[in-house]
Amino acid sequence: MRIVDNMEVESDVFKENGASCPSEAGLKIPERMIKREQDRLEDVERKKEAKKSQSVTEEKSGFFTAAFSSERAAIEELLVGCSGETDRTLATQTLEEVTTRTQQLQKFLNDSMVFLPQYVLSRAQASLQKLQNSLAEKRDEILPKKRFAFRSRATNTPKAGPPSADPVSVITSKDSAETAVDAAISPPEQCGFSHFESQVLTKSGEEIKQQDVLLTHLTNCKVRLLGSPSTVHIKHIQNCEIFSGPVSSSVFVDHCTGSTLSFPCQQLRTHHTTNTQVYLHVTSRAIIEDCKEVRFAPLTWTYPGLDEDFKVSGLDRKRNNWNQVDDFNWLAVGTQSPNWSVIPEAERRTEWD
Amino acid sequence: MGLLTILKKMKHKEREMRLLMLGLDNAGKTTILKKFNGEDVSTISPTLGFNIKTLEHKGFKLNIWDVGGQKSLRSYWRNYFESTDGLVWVVDSADRLRLEDCRQELSSLLLEERLGGATLLVFANKQDLPGSLSKDAIREALALDNIKTHHWCIIGCSAVTGENLLAGVDWLLDDIAARVFTAD
Ligand SMILES: Nc1nc2c(ncn2[C@@H]2O[C@H](COP(=O)(O)OP(=O)(O)OP(=O)(O)O)[C@@H](O)[C@H]2O)c(=O)[nH]1
Ligand SMILES: [Mg+2]
Numbered sequence: 001m002r003i004v005d006n007m008e009v010e011s012d013v014f015k016e017n018g019a020s021c022p023s024e025a026g027l028k029i030p031e032r033m034i035k036r037e038q039d040r041l042e043d044v045e046r047k048k049e050a051k052k053s054q055s056v057t058e059e060k061s062g063f064f065t066a067a068f069s070s071e072r073a074a075i076e077e078l079l080v081g082c083s084g085e086t087d088r089t090l091a092t093q094t095l096e097e098v099t100t101r102t103q104q105l106q107k108f109l110n111d112s113m114v115f116l117p118q119y120v121l122s123r124a125q126a127s128l129q130k131l132q133n134s135l136a137e138k139r140d141e142i143l144p145k146k147r148f149a150f151r152s153r154a155t156n157t158p159k160a161g162p163p164s165a166d167p168v169s170v171i172t173s174k175d176s177a178e179t180a181v182d183a184a185i186s187p188p189e190q191c192g193f194s195h196f197e198s199q200v201l202t203k204s205g206e207e208i209k210q211q212d213v214l215l216t217h218l219t220n221c222k223v224r225l226l227g228s229p230s231t232v233h234i235k236h237i238q239n240c241e242i243f244s245g246p247v248s249s250s251v252f253v254d255h256c257t258g259s260t261l262s263f264p265c266q267q268l269r270t271h272h273t274t275n276t277q278v279y280l281h282v283t284s285r286a287i288i289e290d291c292k293e294v295r296f297a298p299l300t301w302t303y304p305g306l307d308e309d310f311k312v313s314g315l316d317r318k319r320n321n322w323n324q325v326d327d328f329n330w331l332a333v334g335t336q337s338p339n340w341s342v343i344p345e346a347e348r349r350t351e352w353d
Numbered sequence: 354m355g356l357l358t359i360l361k362k363m364k365h366k367e368r369e370m371r372l373l374m375l376g377l378d379n380a381g382k383t384t385i386l387k388k389f390n391g392e393d394v395s396t397i398s399p400t401l402g403f404n405i406k407t408l409e410h411k412g413f414k415l416n417i418w419d420v421g422g423q424k425s426l427r428s429y430w431r432n433y434f435e436s437t438d439g440l441v442w443v444v445d446s447a448d449r450l451r452l453e454d455c456r457q458e459l460s461s462l463l464l465e466e467r468l469g470g471a472t473l474l475v476f477a478n479k480q481d482l483p484g485s486l487s488k489d490a491i492r493e494a495l496a497l498d499n500i501k502t503h504h505w506c507i508i509g510c511s512a513v514t515g516e517n518l519l520a521g522v523d524w525l526l527d528d529i530a531a532r533v534f535t536a537d
Contacts, residue, residue, distance in 0.1 A: 109432070110432055110433075125432070210483070212447045212482040230482055231479075249513075250379055252379055267397075267398065267399060271424075283395065283396070284395075285399060287398075289423055289425055290424070314395065315395075326399065328401070329425060331401075
């Protein structure tokens with residue numbers, strides 16, 4: 001397999017037909033004809049340049065935002081105009097136009113995705129979603145019910161607006177049903193600890209070496225994983241201390257409160273977690289989603305054999321991005337997410353056992 | 354000539370395919386994509402947006418879209434549905450706790466009109482992990498046998514070792530090619 005291209009859009013804006021020069025051998029061409037041809041070529045060149053610089057500008061998100069908002073505003077205006085329209089045929093026509101232009105706007109957004117910063121993209125997507133929703137509402141309002149083709153399309157459009165109808169919160173409701181499933185499909189051979197209270201729980205290097213470890217439903221426990229697991233899942237945890245040796249791939253944390261976590265890993269993925277301290281060595285990136293009051297500091301916990309386990313894990317000891325945390329609920333670039341912070345040095349834990 | 358016919362013709366000429374890779378966060382999508390090229394997989398971060406790669410394989414040009422699977426990004430998945438020839442659904446076979454979540458997300462994708470014509474490849478990834486479920490267990494958990502609307506296939510693989518990645522893609526290409534490029 002050969003890689004051809006990597007996150008690049010090719011544009012054929014520049015592909016102009018080569019300007020052919022009619023100066024065929026042996027033909028005597030009048031002076032002014034040559035002059036005119038030169039002018040024409042220069043003009044072509046100028047136009048090419050103009051096009052080129054325009055396409056460069058187009059790829060800038062500033063241009064995107066301007067074009068996007070003005071088109072959106074225009075569509076909104078059309079949509080508002082629909083309401084006052086008493087002539088049903090006219091209203092229907094306007095709706096059709098709004099539909100087409102909204103679809104084109106979506107396409108414009110899709111085509112621009114490659115060069116847009118995430119927050120511009122999210123914002124544009126959100127406002128487009130709003131527009132699609134008002135369009136759907138307007139359809140319901142204006143078009144007679146027998147146009148079920150429209151109605152079915154309208155119901156396909158996810159209704160945003162109130163957060164309760166947002167796909168994100170719909171998924172949250174599945175979480176509660178999950179516990180029953182947990183028990184059904186978790187076979188006993190899974191390496192880890194589940195359903196303990198107020199215990200000290202330790203696993204040796206031999207037990208967890210290159211294993212996928214699962215820690216669930218623990219309260220007031222101290223967990224020590226003294227080796228290098230392949231991956232760790234941590235779920236439904238309250239007031240625990242969970243320390244682990246180097247995890248060669250990701251650590252997945254979900255529903256954890258009032259706890260202290262410490263480990264080296266390649267990725268840390270934290271969900272639904274509150275009031276938790278993480279002493280971390282992460283070689284790629286830590287992320288949080290639906291979290292509050294998560295605080296980070298660099299890893300300092302150690303145990304005999306840590307050096308050896310680092311080697312086993314393959315993690316780069318020199319690369320630690322513990323303070324570069326991506327918050328998936330806070331995509332504004334340049335402003336600090338309110339959901340996580342760095343533990344001030346004076347407050348960091350120094351005693352570990 | 355309808356738009357669809359034109360599209361088919363154009364693709365026929367270009368022998369180009371668009372593959373969309375989706376799945377829950379942490380499934381291993383980006384790792385699979387990078388592994389195809391023998392790129393370093395140790396520096397991969399959770400995907401905040403999406404990655405696109407264009408690869409050439411077996412005389413086809415493959416445009417592969419890898420979109421982030423975090424909950425907050427899933428509502429954007431539908432922006433990438435258009436003209437998808439193949440859907441690659443990646444599953445973390447060791448993530449037993451989210452299999453139900455995984456099943457629901459997949460089944461709602463399969464209802465999408467704009468993915469109607471796509472072939473489905475399910476990668477039961479992370480088979481290298483000792484606690485991973487077999488591809489048959491995944492097949493059952495995701496109720497794949499109930500799928501009547503799409504051509505589908507499940508393949509156990511590991512993005513870390515590279516095992517079976519090519520086998521999966523080859524199956525997908527063959528299936529798409531049979532549908533799209535031999536139509537006329
Ligand atoms: N053991 C093992 N780990 C894997 C495998 N594939 C991926 N991983 C690890 O799983 C974690 C998640 O992989 P990613 O490729 O970032 O997952 P993703 O599906 O792209 O996740 P999002 O971008 O959040 O949607 C990383 O730590 C990978 O190293 C595999 O086959 N085996
Ligand atoms: Mg990814």
